[in-house]
Amino acid sequence: MEPDRIVVDVAVVGAGPAGVAAAVAACGCGASVAVVDEYGQPGGQIWKRPRGTDAVPDEARRWCRALERSGARLLADTAVWGVRDEHTLLTGTAHGRAGTIRAGAIVVATGAYDRPVAFPGWTLPGVVTAGAAQSLAKAESVLPGHRILVAGSGPFLLPVAHQLSLRGAEIVAVAEATRRREWVRAGPRMLRHPARLRDYAAYRARLRGMAFLWGHVIVGADGDGRVESVTLARADGAWRPQAATERTFAVDAVATAYGFLPSIELARALGCAVDGAAVVHDERMRTTVPHVLVAGEVAGVGGAELALAEGEIAGYTAAGSRPRSATLRRRRHAAHFADVLADLFGPRPGLLELCDGATTLCRCEDVTVDELDAAIAAGARTLGALKVATRCGQGPCQGRICAHLVAARAPEPGDALFGPRPPLRPISLETLVEAQADA
Numbered sequence: 001m002e003p004d005r006i007v008v009d010v011a012v013v014g015a016g017p018a019g020v021a022a023a024v025a026a027c028g029c030g031a032s033v034a035v036v037d038e039y040g041q042p043g044g045q046i047w048k049r050p051r052g053t054d055a056v057p058d059e060a061r062r063w064c065r066a067l068e069r070s071g072a073r074l075l076a077d078t079a080v081w082g083v084r085d086e087h088t089l090l091t092g093t094a095h096g097r098a099g100t101i102r103a104g105a106i107v108v109a110t111g112a113y114d115r116p117v118a119f120p121g122w123t124l125p126g127v128v129t130a131g132a133a134q135s136l137a138k139a140e141s142v143l144p145g146h147r148i149l150v151a152g153s154g155p156f157l158l159p160v161a162h163q164l165s166l167r168g169a170e171i172v173a174v175a176e177a178t179r180r181r182e183w184v185r186a187g188p189r190m191l192r193h194p195a196r197l198r199d200y201a202a203y204r205a206r207l208r209g210m211a212f213l214w215g216h217v218i219v220g221a222d223g224d225g226r227v228e229s230v231t232l233a234r235a236d237g238a239w240r241p242q243a244a245t246e247r248t249f250a251v252d253a254v255a256t257a258y259g260f261l262p263s264i265e266l267a268r269a270l271g272c273a274v275d276g277a278a279v280v281h282d283e284r285m286r287t288t289v290p291h292v293l294v295a296g297e298v299a300g301v302g303g304a305e306l307a308l309a310e311g312e313i314a315g316y317t318a319a320g321s322r323p324r325s326a327t328l329r330r331r332r333h334a335a336h337f338a339d340v341l342a343d344l345f346g347p348r349p350g351l352l353e354l355c356d357g358a359t360t361l362c363r364c365e366d367v368t369v370d371e372l373d374a375a376i377a378a379g380a381r382t383l384g385a386l387k388v389a390t391r392c393g394q395g396p397c398q399g400r401i402c403a404h405l406v407a408a409r410a411p412e413p414g415d416a417l418f419g420p421r422p423p424l425r426p427i428s429l430e431t432l433v434e435a436q437a438d439a
Helices: 016-026 056-069 128-141 157-166 180-190 194-206 265-269 303-320 325-347 349-353 369-377 383-390 403-407 429-438
Strands: 006-014 033-036 074-076 079-087 086-093 100-106 110-112 127-129 147-152 170-176 213-214 218-220 229-233 247-250 253-257 258-262 291-296 358-363
Touching: 006 016, 006 086, 006 303, 016 033, 016 056, 016 100, 033 079, 033 100, 074 127, 079 100, 079 265, 100 303, 100 429, 110 128, 110 358, 127 128, 127 358, 128 157, 128 253, 147 157, 147 218, 147 229, 157 194, 157 253, 157 403, 170 218, 170 247, 180 325, 194 325, 218 253, 291 303, 303 325, 358 403, 369 383, 383 403
Parallel strands: 006 033, 006 100, 033 074, 100 291, 127 253, 147 170, 147 253, 170 213
Antiparallel strands: 079 086, 086 100, 110 258, 218 229, 229 247
16 A cells, blocks of 8 residues: 655644644645644544544634634544654554655644653552543543542642543542642732633532542552552652551542653654753744744643644744744743642652552563662663663653653663654554555
8 A cells, every 4th residue: 555645834743732723823824734643533632522522612612623724634543653854754544554744844742641650559450640531531431430539739630530520430539749838829820820710719619529638649559450449648748648647548440640741752753852851942932953843732731721822833933934922922921820830730759759669660561669779789870771671661652651750760860761762653563564665
C-alpha cells in the first residue's frame, strides 16, 4: 500500500484546545494546514466526548466548528510516531496505514499526561491516574470501580470526582495534599482571576456532602489481585506523611492527580531544547528550532484558557503573521493564573519519598527501588548509567512513567529525561514496514 504523503505550509500535532486554535489561526492567515490527532474527534483530553456525540461545553463546540470551517485537513485516529528530517513527520493511522507530512512550520501541541507517583501498591489493578479515570467516564461511560478515592493536589480533583459521581460512583473521599492555610495565603493572587474562583466554588457546591480531606497524601494501597483498600496520612508542607496519622479506606479503585507532565517527546525528537519538563520557547511560541513552535501544555502546564491563547499565537507565527496584541495580553493573564497554580500545587519532595524498597519504579521492565539502589551502590551514578544497569526506561513507554522517579534517585544531577527514540507512539508492524519501504 502506498503511504500517504501530505505537503502543507503548517502541520499541527495535537487537536486539543491549543492545536485547534493554532490551526484556525494559521488557516485564517492563508496557510495550508494539516492537523494530526490520535483520537477520532478534535478536542483533546479536556474536551473529550463520546465518539459521535457533540456533548461538549459551548466554547469547545465553537472552536471545533471553527476548525471545520477553517479549511484545515484533520487527520483523526492518526499518530505522529517519528521524524524523517527536520520538516517531515512520520504518521501511522489506527488501521496501520503509514504516511508522511512535510511542512514549512510545525506546531507541537501534544498536551500533557498525569504525573505518576509511586507508592506501595500503585501498580495494583484499580489504581489509576485521575486523567485516565475521567477519560474512561467521559468518552466510554466506564468506571474504574464503584467505591473510589480521589487523591492528589489542585483543582483537577473536583471535576474528576464530579464526573465519576455522575456516572454512579461512590466517592469515598477527596484527599487534597495542600493544606487549607496555603490556599488562604494564595488568595490575594487569585483575586485577579474571579472566573476561576467561581468555577472552583461551583464544583465545591456540586460535591457538597462529600468527604474532603485537606493536607493528606496517599501512603499505600493494598489488595489481593486488585486494590481493596488505600491508606492516607496527614502531610506536612513538603507533603511528607506524618507518623501516627494514617487512615485506611475500603475501596475498589483509586484515582491519583498530583499534576501533569508535558508530552515533549516529539519536540525533543525535532531538536527543541527543554527546561525542566517543558519546551523552551519565546513569547511568540518559537522554540530553539526556528520552524518549530509549541502551544499548550507542552510549553508548560496551564489549562485550556492558556492553551487557546498560545495556540492562536503559534498559529499566527507559523503562518508568518504577527500575533494580535490582545492575544498576547490574554496569554500573559492566563499564564499568571498558571503560575499561581504551579506555586500552590506543584510537586513537593515528599512525593518522591513514599516508596519502600519493594516498590516498582519502572513498570515496563519491573525495576524496583532496591534494584536501583543496588545499581547505584555498584557505581551507576547518572540516569543513563542506571538505564544501562537496570533496563529502566527501555520499555514501551520509553521512560514517560519512570524517568522523573528514577532521576530523583540518581546521585549525580543531569538530564532528567531518557533520549527519545522512534517509535514515539505505539504503531503496528504494518505501519513500520510501509514506512521503511518508503524511506
